[in-house]
Amino acid sequence: MIFAWELFWIVVVLVVFFGILPLATDLFGAPWAPTSRGIVREMLSMADIKPDEVVYDLGSGDGRIILTAARKFHAKSVGIDINPLWVFWARLAVTVLGLRHRTRVVWGNFFVQDLSRADVVTLYLVQATNDKLKSKLEEELRPGARVVSHVFPFNGWSPLKVDAKSHVYMYKMGESENHNPAREAQVDNDLNSRSSMK
Ligand SMILES: C[S@@+](CC[C@H](N)C(=O)[O-])C[C@H]1O[C@@H](n2cnc3c(N)ncnc32)[C@H](O)[C@@H]1O
Secondary structure, three states, X not given: OHHHHHHXXXXXXXXXXXXXXXXXXXXXXXXXXXXXXXXXXXXXXXOOOOOOOEEEEEOOOOOHHHHHHHHHHOOEEEEEEOOHHHHHHHHHHHHHOOOOOOEEEEEOOHHHOOOOOOOEEEEOOOHHHHHHHHHHHHHHOOOOOEEEEEOOOXXXXXXXXXXXXXXXXXXXXXXXXXXXXXXXXXXXXXXXXXXXXX
16 A cells, blocks of 8 residues: 555656656746757857856756857856756756856746856747747847857847858847848858758
8 A cells, every 4th residue: 555655656757857847947948858969069160259258048958059059168157048957967967067157947937047258148949939030139248249059040030150051040149130131141041941841
């Protein structure tokens, strides 16, 4: 009888962690899907990070972007994720890799976090979430801060760099808000080539 009761609670915990939590993160901003290691390096290189600059990854998942920013680019980095499982996992990785002096992981909703310390913001979310985050980034980021988005562009901003192979877009605050038809055409070509491949 006691065994059946324990089994019940184990099943409840598994359903919450592996069923409801991923569904909830999907509703809040984006489902879980990792950026490949090669594209992580590509994104951070495109941002032209200087040592000790502050990199924020919005929806940091297993922490691969903030860990790479700290280890390979000597940045300070902050990850924000709403899923406590990923926060636990990423904090463990930060500790095991000895990066607690330059990397931290916040458990929270990026829509209500202060992003004003960021020199670089990275994202791999969905189009609707980028659309909602755009005005927050415009209000909080300083001129010169870079925003690097994987797969989903920011409508109405002109990227400074586009990697059409990896589908990565790099924007700079204070410059990307000015229309640049040539750069916007690069994004349109990328989106069109992706949809014609489907
Ligand atoms: C597609 S994954 C990207 C993970 C990582 N940035 C990468 O590129 O490998 C999106 C992440 O965003 C998190 N997320 C979704 N909505 C969020 C929100 N409103 N606030 C914080 N994190 C959120 C999810 O839990 C998930 O880990």
